[in-house]
Amino acid sequence: MNKKEKWPLxxxxxxxxxxxxxxxxxxxxxxxxxxxxxxxxxxxxxxxDESHLASIAHxxxxxxxxxxxxARKAFPSWSKLPASERAKYIFRIARxxxxxxxxxxxxxxxxxxxxxxxxxxxxVPLACNHFFYYAGWADKLAxxxxxxxxxxxxxxxxxxxxxxxxxxxxxxxxxxxATGNTVVLKPAESTSLTALKLAEIIDEAGLPKGxxxxxxxxxxxxxxxxxxxxxTCRENYSKSHRWNIKKSNLGTRx
Amino acid sequence: MAKTVSQLIxxxxxxxxxxxxxxxxxxxxxxxxxxxKTQGLKMALSMIDLTTLEGKDTPGKVRQMCYKxxxxxxxxxxxxxxxxxCVYPSMVKFAKKELRHTNVKVASVSTAFPSGQxxxxxxxxxxxxxxxxxxxxxxxxxxxxxxxQGEFQYVFDEIAQIKEACGKARLKVILETxxxxxxxxxxxxxxxxxxxxxxxxxxxxxxxxxxxxxxxTYTMLMAIQDYFDETGIMIxxxxxxxxxxxxxxxxxxxxxxEVLGEEWLTNQWFRFGASSLANDxxxxxxxxxxxxxxxxxxxxxx
Numbered sequence: 001m002n003k004k005e006k007w008p009l010x011x012x013x014x015x016x017x018x019x020x021x022x023x024x025x026x027x028x029x030x031x032x033x034x035x036x037x038x039x040x041x042x043x044x045x046x047x048x049d050e051s052h053l054a055s056i057a058h059x060x061x062x063x064x065x066x067x068x069x070x071a072r073k074a075f076p077s078w079s080k081l082p083a084s085e086r087a088k089y090i091f092r093i094a095r096x097x098x099x100x101x102x103x104x105x106x107x108x109x110x111x112x113x114x115x116x117x118x119x120x121x122x123x124v125p126l127a128c129n130h131f132f133y134y135a136g137w138a139d140k141l142a143x144x145x146x147x148x149x150x151x152x153x154x155x156x157x158x159x160x161x162x163x164x165x166x167x168x169x170x171x172x173x174x175x176x177x178a179t180g181n182t183v184v185l186k187p188a189e190s191t192s193l194t195a196l197k198l199a200e201i202i203d204e205a206g207l208p209k210g211x212x213x214x215x216x217x218x219x220x221x222x223x224x225x226x227x228x229x230x231x232t233c234r235e236n237y238s239k240s241h242r243w244n245i246k247k248s249n250l251g252t253r254x
Numbered sequence: 255m256a257k258t259v260s261q262l263i264x265x266x267x268x269x270x271x272x273x274x275x276x277x278x279x280x281x282x283x284x285x286x287x288x289x290x291k292t293q294g295l296k297m298a299l300s301m302i303d304l305t306t307l308e309g310k311d312t313p314g315k316v317r318q319m320c321y322k323x324x325x326x327x328x329x330x331x332x333x334x335x336x337x338x339x340c341v342y343p344s345m346v347k348f349a350k351k352e353l354r355h356t357n358v359k360v361a362s363v364s365t366a367f368p369s370g371q372x373x374x375x376x377x378x379x380x381x382x383x384x385x386x387x388x389x390x391x392x393x394x395x396x397x398x399x400x401x402x403q404g405e406f407q408y409v410f411d412e413i414a415q416i417k418e419a420c421g422k423a424r425l426k427v428i429l430e431t432x433x434x435x436x437x438x439x440x441x442x443x444x445x446x447x448x449x450x451x452x453x454x455x456x457x458x459x460x461x462x463x464x465x466x467x468x469x470x471t472y473t474m475l476m477a478i479q480d481y482f483d484e485t486g487i488m489i490x491x492x493x494x495x496x497x498x499x500x501x502x503x504x505x506x507x508x509x510x511x512e513v514l515g516e517e518w519l520t521n522q523w524f525r526f527g528a529s530s531l532a533n534d535x536x537x538x539x540x541x542x543x544x545x546x547x548x549x550x551x552x553x554x555x556x
Contacts, residue, residue: 006516007297007507010288 016110019103021193024055027063027216028199030070031209037062042218044192047113056192059215064184064224067213071155071182074210079152079180083139090138090177092205094131100201101128104166104194111193112165127170134174141179152180157225160195162188169195173212184213186225192216256449259407266445267480269437269473278468281509291504292542295535298503299326300334301521303361303492305529306341307368307460313348316341320352322554327536330543336532337521338391342367343380346387361391361426365416368430368459370395374412381419392416393426393527395459396443398433406446413450426454426492426525431470432462440470444477454490456527465495466527471506475513488517494527500538503531 024041026033036057044053059067078086097104101124108119141150156176160168165187176183187195199214215221257265286294304323306315316339324335338359339349349360362384366372372380381392394416400408417425427447431440447455455474458465471493478489491510497503503526510518518524533553540548 007293007511007519008290009286010290013287 016106019106019110021054021107025057025192025196025216027057027059027067028196028203028212028214029063029067029210030073030213031203031207034063034066036060036217037066042189044111044190046110053111054193056189056196056216059186059217059221059224061224063215063217064221064228067184067215068155068157068225068228070210071184071213074208075152075154075182078182078208078211081180083141083178083180086177086180087135087138089205089207090131090135090174093202093207094128094135096201096204097124097128097131097198100197101125104197107197108166108191108194112162112191123164123167127167130167130170131174134178137175138178150179154181156181156183157228158183158185159222159225160185160187162191165191166194166198169198173198177211182211182213184215184225186215186217186222189216189218259410259446262410262445262449263406263442266442269441269476271437271469274437274469274472278472278509281512282468282505284505284508286504286508292539294504294507295500295539295542296334297519298500298507298526299532299535299539300337301525302336302532302535303338303340303494303525303527304336304532305339305460305494305527307363311342311345313345316345316348317352320349320358322532323353323358324356326532327540327553330536330539333539337525340393340527343384343387343389346384346389350388359390360388361393362387362389363393363395363428363459365394365412367393367395367428368461370397370430371399374415377412378415378419381416385419385421385423389423391424391426391454392420393428393456395428395430396447398430401434401439401443406442409443410446410450413447413452417451424453424490425451426456426490427452428456428459428494429474430459430462431457431466431474432464437469437473440473441477444474445481448477448481448489452489454492454525456492456494456525458493458495458527460495460527460529463496466493466497468502468505468509472509472513475510479514482514488523490523490525491518492525492527494525497526497528498530498534500531500535503528503535 026035036059038058038060040058041055042058044056045051046053105116105120105124108114108123109116137144158172160172169185169187172185173183195214202212304319306319320339323339326333335356335358338361340361341349343362343364346360346362353360364381364384365377366380384392396409397412413427429440429443429447434440434443444455457470475491478491481487481489493506497506510524536553537548
């Protein structure tokens with residue numbers, strides 16, 4: 001790379017003026033932005049130049065517990081809401097996401113290092129479409145699974161990786177909401193920003209408090225979620241996941 | 255290491271047409287801005303073979319074009335001259351005289367341009383005449399009829415003999431890709447020309463449509479790349495015909511930069527065969543100097 005180029009190409013036009021990022025992000029629990037009980041924040045960076053983008057809260061077991069309790073509290077009323085009413089909320093989230101598609105795409109690229117082509121043309125539009133899609137299904141589940149009794153399970157703990165940050169959040173949150181569950185979601189520590197923007201959007205959409213809780217942190221936060229006693233996933237799945245978390249705890253950085 | 259024709263037929267790879275189209279489409283979405291655009295435009299100017307190949311060419315027309323070749327637009331400082339002028343053999347001596355004190359080379363078409371439908375000894379004579387008149391470069395056409403008949407050996411031998419007749423003059427081999435119909439044919443013809451001794455391979459005469467499409471140029475660049483990987487010998491490339499806008503020229507240069515690398519970005523290894531490209535590039539440069547688009551009346555008529 002140190003060879004001098006004969007015909008260097010001027011850098012392409014890049015503008016981040018239309019995005020709004022806060023300096024510091026707290027945890028979105030029970031419809032409020034709350035400080036982490038540990039008081040610890042970590043930095044999220046732009047992988048292209050390793051510049052600091054924002055400080056993000058590191059949730060510990062106590063925060064996880066608060067988030068799960070909030071989701072637990074919101075569950076009865078949310079799950080009893082008519083499906084068509086739930087769908088309205090999800091449609092609203094989808095539309096606000098579409099309105100902010102450009103901002104989301106730029107943040108996704110800044111935070112995750114994806115080429116803008118990919119985040120602009122694939123990740124963000126698909127994420128919006130998933131919300132639209134599951135909103136449409138919410139009141140038609142009886143047709144999707146004939147002769148089965150469709151009922152929500154409870155609180156879903158959701159941990160998502162860094163390769164499709166916003167899209168993965170859509171895959172997890174949208175179907176959970178459509179079927180009447182409540183959610184505690186933790187994005188990957190390296191790509192939390194779009195999930196936090198999604199929390200802002202969910203807040204703007206007026207979703208009842210506690211239905212979606214978004215907490216951030218490292219693997220210990222995820223482990224605290226998986227090991228939480230209110231976790232409502234099936235037992236065998238939970239066990240394997242727990243084993244994985246334990247295994248990965250050995251010799252890693254948390 | 256030169257290969258025989260039968261080896262070439264076996265070795266010449268099939269071209270992934272969709273892949274080529276997709277790669278070219280990606281390059282064509284690129285937009286160059288700022289200093290790199292200006293630099294690219296000046297580079298394009300320095301690579302142009304200013305061409306006049308018409309039945310109505312006169313010594314006067316050739317002299318006028320030669321003047322333009324080294325006085326592109328005197329009101330802009332530090333403009334390069336074009337690489338060469340390209341004329342019929344009978345016009346070579348006028349061009350040579352006009353350009354005797356400059357670096358601009360004189361290229362002459364030969365071998366019964368543009369059809370190539372003449373006996374081999376006539377073609378050799380044609381070439382030797384052009385060289386004796388002082389041509390620095392010879393642009394020959396291949397026998398497309400023979401190629402399409404499958405007489406690849408004939409095409410190979412013809413190029414080799416013309417190369418011999420060229421002496422010190424550099425040989426550009428025109429494939430006339432518009433008549434070869436498929437990219438597979440273009441690739442095979444490129445390989446034959448390169449192994450038969452071409453210094454440059456060139457897309458078209460400019461008399462047939464389609465001429466130098468980017469897909470065809472890309473295919474030929476790949477042939478050059480593969481030959482370079484095998485032997486370490488550089489072969490030049492000259493897209494000709496149909497490149498009349500600055501944007502298209504810049505896209506071609508980008509393609510060369512990204513396929514072959516910057517070593518090819520000199521007029522020793524890359525040329526544009528064009529008559530109207532120079533004026534369009536000049537108008538773009540005038541715009542980048544003054545901020546205004548000038549009327550075509552402000553650049554020379556040709």
